[in-house]
Amino acid sequence: MPDPIDELKDVLAPIEDLKHAAEVLSWDQETFMPDGGAEARARQIATLRTTAHERFVTDKLGALLDRAADALDGADAEDAALIHVTRRDYTRARKIPASLVSALSEACSRAQVAWQKARAADDFDAFAPHLQRLVELNVEKAEAIGYEGEPYDALLDEYEPGMTTADVASVFDPLRADLVPIVDALADQPLPPDDFMRHGFDPDAQQAFGEQIITDFGYDFERGRQDRSAHPFTTSFSIDDVRLTTRFDEHFLPSGLFSTLHEAGHGLYEQGIDPALERTPLAEGTSLGMHESQSRLWENLVGRSRPFWSHYLPALRDAFPAAFDGVSLDAFYRAINRVEPSLIRVEADEVTYNLHIMLRFELERGLVQGTVSVDDLPALWRAKMDEYLGVVPETDAEGVLQDVHWSMGAIGYFPTYALGNLMSVQLFDQLRTALPDLDAQIADGDFGALLGWLREHIHRYGRRHQAPDLLERVTGDALQAAPWLRYIRDKYSALYDVSLP
Ligand code: ZN
Secondary structure, eight states, X not given: OOOHHHHHHHHHHHHHXXXXXXXXXXXXXXXXXXXXXXXXXXXXXXXXXXXXXXXXSOHHHHHHHHHHHHHOOSOOHHHHHHHHHHHHHHHHHHHSOHHHHHHHHHHHHHHHHHHHHHHHHTOHHHHHHHHHHHHHHHHHHHHHHOOSSOHHHHHHHHHSTTOOHHHHHHHHHHHHHHHHHHHHHHHTSOOOOOGGGGXXXXXXXXXXXXXXXXXXHTOOGGGEEEEEOSSOOEEEEETTEEEEEEOOOTTOHHHHHXXXXXXXXXXXXXXXXXXXXXXXTTSSXXXXXXHHHHHHIIIIIITTSHHHHHXXXXXXXXXXXXXXXXXXXXXXXXXXXXXXXXXXXXXXXXTTXXXXXXXXXXXXXXXXXXXXXXGGHHHHHHHHHHHHHSOOOSSSTTTTTSOSTGGGTOOSOTHHXXXXXXXXXXXXXXXXXXXXXXXXXXXXXOOHHHHHHHHHHXXXXXXXXXXXXXXXXXXXXXXXXXXXXXXXXXXXXXXXXXXXX
């Protein structure tokens, strides 16, 4: 008799191959594919994903999981995790009827076209029926999956396994109460000048500069590459082929620079997974929140710090002398850390960003619970923007229509961005204890110990531990907002020379 665990791995491996092949096609679609390829490409990706799904949800795999669980002697934690995670995915996938999967996919295709037009025309009413349909289908999906507290739990669980809506709200509510007055106080301060960021910057030179930095971080170009796309993303075809994309604004350097550092943080996570997990469902980051903790750690905690720029500003001056000759470290550091309440989430600074997320979380939770109606969204959006950030969009294009997520049917996704910000500081605090001279290392452009620590404590595990467990193992604590708030207060009271509430 073959070992049922080996048998299980043999069944799962080609399913992983199919999913990764679909990722290759979708990466190509976002980077190099000519527009004409769109229709055929959509079919090809759907075929691969459907095939992977069909091979996954069979009765045979269920029986094999049972046999593998019985054969487990309790000694091998990795095999136990494989069985546990696969069973979780399997149970979830089996609960969603095929008719609902195809209804959702069809509604998403229509909604995305409608959303693009609606946003361009600033016409929320044109998008509203599509959003209504997607909310209904998501509620149906939540009911099919099941939940203990509220239907939003079942949706959140897809992106942030192990966390409930109540967990998120219990962290967000006090955070918002503390953060709104901080933003208020900073919004009264004069904005540091950043005119030197708005020269002309050759995109190729920007790319070369960014690639030098992420090579120093430890991103391995032998096992990855960076290309350009309209919206930056990271995708993994295997642990040894993890791709980044970025985009460059010729007239605003921080846009491409920090998106490169951000995506590299995602890429380092995927490249750091234990090779033994390859071709299993464990070979990816454990949750979107944990993933975002990695990208934000490199982008903000490292990339927007003073020690970091004490090392890289001279190289930046060499690369772009016309912009940065005579710009001091202090002026540069202040310019990359401007705090300004603004309308658009993706352009928000690290202080205001979480408020954009909380607003979306509250609205989509209400939509799923039935306490918020789609028609009320534009007005609620404006009211919350005013209350949290003190700015109000004049158009829905700059308000409720700005994000792609809802049109993709992704409800329950938004909170993971803020969860990642909070986790990043909890992890960084732990790192500072483990590496007391971390700032000096960063100021030397030496990230070896930092990356080594992340590999050892986070990356290598892939999905072996759920994010809340992993965070607790590493920091001794559950998710908390207090460390992030302390980081923000310390950094920005010094930067703006103001005492913060
Ligand atoms: Zn990200």
